[in-house]
Amino acid sequence: MGVGVGLTALRQGVILGSTALRRRLxxxxxxxxxxxxxxxxxxxxxxxxxxxxxxxxxxxxxxxxxxxxxxxxxxxxxxxxxxxxxxxxxxxxxxxxxxxxxxxxxxxxxxxxxxxxxxxxxxxxxxxxxxxxxxxxxxxxxxxxxxxxxxxxGKLVIRTAWGIEWKPFGQPRQKRPLHSVVLHAGVGEKIEQDVRAFLQRRQWYADRGIPYRRGYLLYGPPGSGKTSYIQALAGALSYDICLLNLSERGLTDDKLIHLFSNAPERSFILIEDVDAAFNRRVQTSEDGYQSAVTFSGFLNALDGVASGEERIVFMTTNHIDNLDPALIRPGRVDLRVLVDDASPSQVRTLFTRFYGGSEDIPPEDVARLAQELEVLTANEMRSGRRISMAALQGLFIRNGAKEAVESCQDLFVKR
Structure with missing residues (x-):
């Protein structure tokens, strides 16, 4: 019995001693x-x-x-x-x-x-x-x-909503140079200057008791470069993009407000084709699933009592007339910008950037063909026919300079 008691005491002593030594060392x-x-x-x-x-x-x-x-x-x-x-x-x-x-x-x-x-x-x-x-x-x-x-x-991170968290979607992408997105003269500069001015006026908003958030709506026909410009602008400002799909299964008003309030730092919240989401104040996916996000819940997430601050929201639409006036009023959308189909100057600029540095065609030929394409675009626009920047880009990727000018007329459509 004495040996057993001694061994038990020794065992407990070793355990206590090792625990104390572990905590100490x-x-x-x-x-x-x-x-x-x-x-x-x-x-x-x-x-x-x-x-x-x-x-x-x-x-x-x-x-x-x-x-x-x-x-x-x-x-x-x-x-x-x-x-x-x-x-x-x-x-x-x-x-x-x-x-x-x-x-x-x-x-x-x-x-x-x-x-x-x-x-x-x-x-x-x-x-x-x-x-x-x-x-x-x-x-x-x-x-x-x-x-x-x-x-x-040097890369752009795209995040999507998983439940109430923002998680990276795929691998980080190479940033797109801002000048590579050709818009109407002054359009891109207007958006960039407004965003940069907002980022520098944090204290100005605080001193006046104004919620520090900004909303942008880019509207225009499909393929005009709305989303491309937002991606390029995010890369130029070293921001990420949080892509929000209002048709996601399981998304509710509470989850939406939480996502808006907990967006990662230095990121844009991007909502594409917002006209398809709430043109009738009902959010339904392609397979007939009706989202639990309500129109009033979406408005509260944008500027309600529970909405977060230090946030920049970009929305895009192809049909601004289908949007409810309550959605695009000041305070929810602070800047509306039309991103339209290609103008003659845009066509010329894009053509020069595609073929201007090519060794296969002399610079004087590039200038002449660009002039021809600019005149063609102007004539087509007078007759009510337009062409998107996406269609032009696809045409230039597939063809050489002369072939592109010759086949460009077929891409103009009546708007």
Missing amino acids: LVTLEVNNKDRAYEWFLAWLAHNSTTVSQQRVTGRWFRSHQLSVETAVEQRNNGSSSAVFRLVAGPGTHWFRYRGAWMQMKRERETRAMQLMSGTPWETVSLTTLSRDRDLFPRLLAEARDLAMKNQE
Whole structure:
């Protein structure tokens, strides 16, 4: 009995001693999947899971037999798609070395409880190391952040709504130069100047008690460059785009208000073809599904009591006459801009940019053909026939300069 009591006491002493020693010598950092650093760290870990020789050079070492796959699918406008696979550390315990210090990583997934709105399981990553190396945590997170920012540098990120969260859609895209979108003279400059002036007047709005938000409506015929210009403007300002589909299943007024109020920093909220959504104050998808988003809920999300601030909303429409006056009144839409079909000057500018730098055709021939095309466009417009910038661009992509001028007349349509 004495030996048994002694062994039990010794066991409890060892447990208490190891616990106290662990608390004294070790430090743990916990990151949950609601924090942006969670994705940054997993991406950093996947990036540094290189060959053993590279790991020896960089001073980082990581190897795991428990992996998870993350798949990103990008759907293109022409119907094609591409998938990118990334292997990351799966749930379990992993060890890695960072700047000479060993760290233990535990990735835990709660399968019995899900996030209420998005339906994804709760996850946490816990990093444990010696207390003397606690200063490495901020350096590691900063390195992961810089890697994420570097991968997105010079690129445009498109986000879509998943439940009540904004998540990246596909891979970041190359930014489109603002000058590559040819609009009527002064149209693009007007929008850009208004956005830049708004971004510089935060304190001006606060001093006067005005909600710091701005709404834009770009209207005009299809293919005139409305969405293309918004994408180019976002790239020029280093902003992202949050693409909102009001026909999404499961979207309600409350979720819509939450999405508007929690849009990522430095991002535009883009709602395309808003006339198709609420021309009758009823939101119905193509397959007959009626969305739970109401017209009044949409208006409240734009400028109601619960609507967020520090927000820029862009809406596009092909038929402005179908929009309810309540939607486009000042305060909800602060600037309305017509983005029309191609004018003679636009046609000439686009033609020169396509063929002006070509070595196959002399500059004087480019100027002559551009003049011919400009005169042709002016004559067609007098007869009520128009052509979209999208149709012109497709024509120039498929044909040479002379062939484009010869076949251009067939693309003009009666408006």
